[in-house]
Amino acid sequence: MKTIAMLILATLTVAAPAFAATPQQQQVLAVLHDWLDALEHNDLARLERIIAPDYRITASAEGRVMDRTEDLAPIASGDLKFESAKVSEVDVRMFGDTAVVTGVGKFSVVMRGKPLTVEERFTDVYVRRKGRWQPVASHSTPLKRPPT
Numbered sequence: 001m002k003t004i005a006m007l008i009l010a011t012l013t014v015a016a017p018a019f020a021a022t023p024q025q026q027q028v029l030a031v032l033h034d035w036l037d038a039l040e041h042n043d044l045a046r047l048e049r050i051i052a053p054d055y056r057i058t059a060s061a062e063g064r065v066m067d068r069t070e071d072l073a074p075i076a077s078g079d080l081k082f083e084s085a086k087v088s089e090v091d092v093r094m095f096g097d098t099a100v101v102t103g104v105g106k107f108s109v110v111m112r113g114k115p116l117t118v119e120e121r122f123t124d125v126y127v128r129r130k131g132r133w134q135p136v137a138s139h140s141t142p143l144k145r146p147p148t
Contacts, residue, residue, distance in 0.1 A: 025092045028099040028126050031133045039082045039107075044075055052127070052134040059140050074111070083108040083115075097128040104143065119143040 021029055031050060038046040048068070055068040074080035090103035101124040108117050125137040 021092065022094070024094050025099070028092055028094075028101065028133050031126065031135070032101065032124075035135070036085050036087070039085045042075055042081050044072060047072055047075065050134070052129075052136045055134075055136055055138075057138040057140070061142055079112050081110045083110065099126040099128075099133065100124070101126065105140075 035047070035050050037043075038050060051068050051072075053068060055071070056065055057071050058065050075082075084107070086106045088104050088106075090101065093100045102122065104119065104121055106117065106119045108115070110116070120140040120142055122138060122140045124135050126133045127136050128134075
């Protein structure tokens with residue numbers, strides 16, 4: 001189960017604004033929305049266009065660092081299918097041609113035929129290259145919220 005949760009956590013983090021965005025932040029958020037939509041449509045080709053080729057992700061479930069190919073492998077194989085991806089507590093901070101996005105993601109997925117819901121706190125780093133924003137790094141930590 002830990003491996004399944006790690007794969008889900010590692011298969012991207014996305015965000016939506018919870019603040020009044022500047023024009024640069026709006027550009028980053030447009031990429032984020034595209035990323036989220038590509039996840040919900042399980043669109044591997046679009047995910048590969050959105051995510052930088054040198055992308056790295058660290059998922060805290062096991063601390064494994066993966067590249068873009070490894071991160072997208074469960075989608076490519078059909079083992080992982082997203083049904084929904086929602087976010088909250090989003091913050092986008094700009095540092096010139098770099099953006100740091102933090103927030104909470106909630107994903108409903110089917111992993112190897114089993115429905116799962118995963119919540120995570122994430123940090124994504126985007127870099128503007130040749131006028132185009134791309135995610136280059138992510139880190140996710142599973143959230144274990146107390147029962148209400």
